[in-house]
Structures are given as C-alpha cells and as structure tokens.
Amino acid sequence: MKAPVRVAVTGAAGQIGYSLLFRIASGEMLGKDQPVILQLLDLPQAQNAVKGVMMELEDCAFPLLAGMIASDDPKVAFKDVQVALLVGARPRSKGMERKDLLTANAEIFTVQGKALNEVADRNVKVLVVGNPANTNAYIAMKSAPDLDPKNFTAMLRLDHNRALSQLAAKSGKQVSDIEHMLVWGNHSPTMYADYRFATVNGESLKTLINDEAWNRDEFLPTVGKRGAAIIEARGLSSAASAANAAIDHIRDWVLGTNGKWVTMGIPSDGSYGIPEGVVYGYPVVCENGKYQIVQGLEIDEFSRERMNFTLAELEEERAGVAHLLG
Numbered sequence: 001m002k003a004p005v006r007v008a009v010t011g012a013a014g015q016i017g018y019s020l021l022f023r024i025a026s027g028e029m030l031g032k033d034q035p036v037i038l039q040l041l042d043l044p045q046a047q048n049a050v051k052g053v054m055m056e057l058e059d060c061a062f063p064l065l066a067g068m069i070a071s072d073d074p075k076v077a078f079k080d081v082q083v084a085l086l087v088g089a090r091p092r093s094k095g096m097e098r099k100d101l102l103t104a105n106a107e108i109f110t111v112q113g114k115a116l117n118e119v120a121d122r123n124v125k126v127l128v129v130g131n132p133a134n135t136n137a138y139i140a141m142k143s144a145p146d147l148d149p150k151n152f153t154a155m156l157r158l159d160h161n162r163a164l165s166q167l168a169a170k171s172g173k174q175v176s177d178i179e180h181m182l183v184w185g186n187h188s189p190t191m192y193a194d195y196r197f198a199t200v201n202g203e204s205l206k207t208l209i210n211d212e213a214w215n216r217d218e219f220l221p222t223v224g225k226r227g228a229a230i231i232e233a234r235g236l237s238s239a240a241s242a243a244n245a246a247i248d249h250i251r252d253w254v255l256g257t258n259g260k261w262v263t264m265g266i267p268s269d270g271s272y273g274i275p276e277g278v279v280y281g282y283p284v285v286c287e288n289g290k291y292q293i294v295q296g297l298e299i300d301e302f303s304r305e306r307m308n309f310t311l312a313e314l315e316e317e318r319a320g321v322a323h324l325l326g
C-alpha cells in the first residue's frame, strides 16, 4: 500500500468542491492505488456545509480515503499538503467592478500563498481554479518565495477541453483522436485556442476543417465565452466540467501525459516572447511529475496578435494587484 498523499481543497463547500471531492477520493485524480487524505478549507460560515460533505464522503466508504480534516485556517488545511487545489474565491457580485474582484481575491490568494509557503510540503503542486485564475496563481506564487514558482499553476484545462469538443463536432472526429491542440494565455474570453498544429490520426485538423472564418467568427468566440453561456443556461457557473478539468490537470501533471500535449497555465520562462513570470496558458507535456513547454511552434501574425491581446489583459491584471505584493 502506498503512503497517502495529502490533498488540500479550498472552497470545499462550494459547487465545484461537491463535484471534485468524491472523484479525488475514488482515485480518479492520483490513481486507483493511491490513498489520499483530504484537507478541506472554507470560510467559518461554511464549516457546517463542509461537515455535511464530509459525512457524505464517509458514506461512500471509499477504500482510498485515508483521512479528512476541515478548517477555516489555511495553515491547518495546508499542513504538509502535496497537492493544493485552490478553488474557493470571491465571485463577482452586483455592483462590483472587475478591479474590486481582483483586489478581494488578491487578499485571499496572498494569505493562502503565505500559508503554503509556511506549512505545505516543499514540492507541493498548486492548481488555482478560483477566478481570475491566472492572476490569483501569480499572487499565490509571489506570496510563497520559498517554494518553486514552477509549482504554481492556473487552470486552462477547461478551455482546452471545451476547444477539443468543439473541434470534434466540427470535424466529425472523436475527441480522443485529436492531438496537439493548445490554448494560449488567460482563462478569460481573450484566451486563444490554437488548432494550427492539431492532428487527427496524423492528418492536419486545420486542413480537414479548412474554414478560417469559422475559426475566427465561431470557434474562438464559442470557446472564449463558454463560461458565460453556461451561467446563462444554468443560472450558475460551470461546476462538474470545471472539477473534471481540475482532475485532468493534476492527474496529467502527477502521472504524466505519455507525450500528449495538454494546456496548463504556468509562470512563463520567456518562451514565445511572453514576459517571464506571467502565468500564461502554454502547451506542455508532463513526465515524472514535471511539465515542459512544447517548444519550436511557429507563431504567425494572427496568432501573435491573439497571444499579445490575452497577454495585455494579464499585464493589466498584474498591474492592478502590484501594490499588494510589495
């Protein structure tokens, strides 16, 4: 039997939490032979709801669930964790400006970054789901100077998966047959889903689709605005698909992608002309618990424009929280 892995989940009483925790406990994230200990963080007023979720987790009698704790203190919830899923965040409410949301969440992610810095396992893998995910990941990373910045990532996998499904539908192919698709930039409508390199059974997907107008006028807006479309339809933001993407992200990071490209929001190392440190969606492959950016892709004029557009938004968000980071 392997030693249990400690997994922190913040916002554990929320709707993504409810779709996420049961799948982690059943082994879908870290493997069917990997016991886990869940360390749940939520606000004081949500502790009762967290207790209810823990009762349901108990009632599943998951063989891999080796323990659970709940707390409203990040230093308790993050103690020795090897994986941290930062889901809890302040959503935008009526009358709030985007700037107010950035500032409110900047405070949360500063506190949580500092707590990770103090008490988490030194190799903790952090995935930020709470919006604005890229900038929140950047804030947490900057607040944790003793941890490897590479271990702070943001979730672009939902955009990646959304793009795959749209491409499969358009081309009449299976999602599982599509390789080498990627999403650049911010988890926001400015992201750039790029299928110029994608293949289906070795054939170029772009050639197969052969419809530039569809790419520009339908595909990119559909993927970019999918979150809003789901809110419009459900009255609530995406939850099960977001949890699924979080599982995909961590599973691939920990267990590897076997050479397959996936998209992760990661601190730039300067690749593709993106300034160092900006948390940006990149194509990566994962092996032995590490990710590597896919290098050498040609960037044409349209792509450069889109990559710069999403970068400009990230730079603006970064400037908006700079005063909080000292």
Ligand SMILES: NC(=O)c1ccc[n+]([C@@H]2O[C@H](COP(=O)([O-])OP(=O)(O)OC[C@H]3O[C@@H](n4cnc5c(N)ncnc54)[C@H](O)[C@@H]3O)[C@@H](O)[C@H]2O)c1
Binding pocket: 010, 011, 012, 013, 014, 015, 016, 017, 041, 042, 043, 046, 087, 088, 089, 090, 091, 108, 128, 129, 130, 131, 132, 133, 155, 156, 158, 159, 187, 237, 238, 239, 242
């Ligand atoms: N990156 C993505 O692809 C993606 C996709 C979907 C949703 N999201 C974002 O994920 C976040 C959570 O979504 P949800 O639907 O689960 O929201 P929700 O409102 O249902 O749940 C959020 C939970 O977080 C808790 N919380 C708030 N502040 C906290 C803090 N400081 N510490 C710990 N917990 C805290 C709340 O009490 C609540 O239980 C939102 O920011 C949402 O916009 C991101």
Ligand SMILES: O=C(O)C[C@H](O)C(=O)O
Binding pocket: 131, 158, 226, 227, 228, 230, 237, 238
């Ligand atoms: O769009 C949102 O606000 C929720 C989430 O980020 C999503 O992409 O579904």
